[in-house]
Amino acid sequence: MQAIDIMTPKVVSVSPGTEVRDIAQLLLKHRISAVPVVDAQHQVVGIVSEGDLMRRLKDDSGEDHGGWLSLFSAGKNAGEYVKAHGRKAQDIMTRDPLTVEENTPLHSIARLLEKHHIKRVPVLRDGKLVGIVSRANLLQGIANAAVGPTQSPTDDRAIRDAIFNEVEHGTDVRIENISVIVDGGAVEIWGLVDSLEQKRAVTVAAENVSGVTQVENHLGMMPRGVGYM
Numbered sequence: 001m002q003a004i005d006i007m008t009p010k011v012v013s014v015s016p017g018t019e020v021r022d023i024a025q026l027l028l029k030h031r032i033s034a035v036p037v038v039d040a041q042h043q044v045v046g047i048v049s050e051g052d053l054m055r056r057l058k059d060d061s062g063e064d065h066g067g068w069l070s071l072f073s074a075g076k077n078a079g080e081y082v083k084a085h086g087r088k089a090q091d092i093m094t095r096d097p098l099t100v101e102e103n104t105p106l107h108s109i110a111r112l113l114e115k116h117h118i119k120r121v122p123v124l125r126d127g128k129l130v131g132i133v134s135r136a137n138l139l140q141g142i143a144n145a146a147v148g149p150t151q152s153p154t155d156d157r158a159i160r161d162a163i164f165n166e167v168e169h170g171t172d173v174r175i176e177n178i179s180v181i182v183d184g185g186a187v188e189i190w191g192l193v194d195s196l197e198q199k200r201a202v203t204v205a206a207e208n209v210s211g212v213t214q215v216e217n218h219l220g221m222m223p224r225g226v227g228y229m
Helices: 020-030 050-061 065-073 079-086 107-118 135-145 153-170 196-207
Strands: 034-038 044-049 120-125 128-133 178-183 186-193 214-219
Touching: 020 034, 020 050, 034 128, 044 050, 050 107, 050 135, 107 135, 128 135, 135 178, 135 186, 153 178, 153 196, 186 196, 196 214
Parallel strands: 186 214
Antiparallel strands: 034 044, 120 128, 178 186
């Protein structure tokens, strides 16, 4: 299996000029923990995580400022000042984040996340953002891959794309909060939704896609204010 088989295809992203307060609202609205920053050509130039925003709160609280302010007053750490007080994504983002191509195998993604202690990685096609793989996506893919493929990856990817399309356009479920794994027409769905009605709607959407042989719905209920990715 590759990144394309497990990634979340609809990625919430922001531009370099997006205001910090708007980024915070996006994270809350979509219940995610980070957003890629993309330029006008849809190329990833950075990423902003909830950790970046939390560090700003720490700076504003006055904690640990003694040492930091003394360094800044001596003409050092100008970059830290921008991160702490900047108002736009381009000011606080982690620049040039690690990315993977859509054909990157799962074991390579796992090593990347482990080596760099990160929770997610943007997925690129021809240099442009097409998805994101989180630790949860990866674990689900690894568990499924251990069984072994029973159908053409191309067929399974077409089924997976069709399920995401049906859920996105036929229900009110945010597809950025769910993960779909397809193996030989057998579908496993993971993630979090707002209600039992949404969970059932995702099952029905999957069952209505041609080529699906069975559906295992592992979706859980999402507590308010809790992110999944």
